[in-house]
Amino acid sequence: MVKTLASASFWGRGYTKDGMKKAADFLSAEYKKIGLLPMETDFKQEFAYPVNTFPGKMLVEINGKKLIPGKDFIINNESPGIKQKARLTKIDSLNFVANPNLHVQLKDKLTWSVATAVTNETTIEINRKNLKEIPREISIDIENKFVENFKASNICGWIKGTKQPDSILLITAHYDHLGGMGAETYFPGANDNAAGVATLLSLAKYYKTHPQPYSIGFICFAGEEAGLLGSRYFVENPLIPLSKIKFLINLDLVGTGESGMTVVNASVYPKAFSLLNKVNQEQKLISKINSRGKAANSDHYFFTERGVPAFFIYTQGGPSAYHDIFDKAETLPLTEYHDLFKLIVGFNQRIME
Template sequence: MYGRCASYHGDSIAAAYLADEMKRLGVLPLQVNYFQTYTYNCYSLEGDMSLKINGVELEPYTQYRVYPTARHATPNKLNKASWKKQLKNGTWLIGVSQLDTYSPWVVDKERPDPICIEILETALPKKVKKVVADIPIQYRANYLTRNVVGYVPGAVDTMIVFTAHYDHCGIMGDKVLFPGAHDNASGTAAVMDIARIVSQKQPYYTMVFMLFSGEECGLRGSKYAAENPLIDFNKVKLLCNIDMFCGGDEGLMVFNANSTETKPYFEQLKAINEESRAALNLRPRDNSPNSDHFWFSNYCPSIFILTMGQPYGGYHDPDDTCEGCGLAHYNDYLRMILQLAGIEQ
């Protein structure tokens, strides 16, 4: 699915797949269909990509990375660069000792910034004589994207909401794909697994499932969902966000575990763990705008659960694959979350 971002509408293909899965499981749509549509301005990098220095082709991702924004070429970054050159069209080429983590970028203005290409120092020749950069960059104004939302009615209308982002970093030219197995196919799969379990037997609480796009572009989907609510947040007992759920050899981390509204849930999780001894450690953290729970924390008790420790393939990396992901703790951790949500198994 092209890394589930704007490239070749990979996010939309993933959204259609998830909506079909919800339908197959018997999860009901919150509106006429499963989609909550919104837009943002972004870039995509579809097509053949090439960077030649003195006639030598460099390898994308491992030797250079394209950041479609000038935010990677700030005066501070330019000062630190071991080598820099600006092309006639404004593109910055920067020599660095370590390439920055790749993320897709959105922009809140009508015209795109000049782009920035970070090149690993070791891939640069002593003297740069000729640069030929062929970077396929597309600016997408008002790119249409969608959250996928559904619910399973319970015995009461008090709700438990499970959220995860299904999007990832897309592609960087046609040869570099970011699969995003750990981040966050794993959390999306966990939420779908919960949907599968609760759709088999009526749960006590009404269970809501929200799968967001746009997380990697700055928590866009969840922000839209929080500001344009499809449910009454006053009736939400707990919102549980899952983001990066593979590995977990060191246990679980819970963000926003220390607020008055959420602390009891963390304590409950601790008690569950004391009984099951599933997680080696259970670490509470303060709230942070680091995943999709953040926007909802103003309206209802919202926590964010992620695994700590290996194994997983990589982070924002072509190596973040299914094969790299260990799922040894998956069932135990999922059971803890089901118990926290009062779901009988």
């Protein structure tokens, strides 16, 4: 599943080549195949937001040498399109300027993200390890397209509980990633967050064949990379009463685990964290579980702000690829995939006791 979601056919599950829409359609079909019930008449909860995209030309030459998008350079996500040739003036060892609207920065690591606005300045970040000489001139031809109302969908399903169906345990993971930068470069997003979605789907299959006293809900959020927009929209327009959610587990960046895992909100809900640790110790699953406090760093956040108890779980160790073109399925170890599955099942079971 991670390999499928991180493949070129979904083009980074983002904003060009219909990547996010294709992923949403795929996940809706998976929900139906598993046998989940939609939270409304359809699995999709639609919403929209602005986004800056780069669908076409992505050409940068430094000193006459063509650079490779994603590997040698990225464009700042708020940049407008631009076409020009210019001399570069050195500001310091890492910063260069062609004119007030065109800047070049040298970086040790290229990390991209999503922008919901466009500025007047274009900034090109270059991997300094791949640049063998001081940049003196730049030739650039980049196309951007600002989409004011990009249409996205949260994918929402559930399994009705056998004894207390009004009590809900919720499992969430965002399925969107960064999409593509230009017509030939995309960001696979295997760890971020194909691994989380794959874990969610595995849990959905398990709970479909093992009905629980409580109802179990499953939400794959869109728009997380643009600022937790899908989860915020759901909390503001809930398809289930938020007061009925007894606990939420959000899965993001769970494709490793050599160095254990971290639980955001652990210190906010110490009794639940103690319960999680107890299950882990009894079954000898994850090597180390780190405690972390409140943080607005994934889709659990707006739920917690509305009083829904929630943990955000992420694993640690393994490849360091993050928000780059190297976050690929073939290099993702999925070290603790099965143990994390068992830990969540065990924790949910204790919550329902």
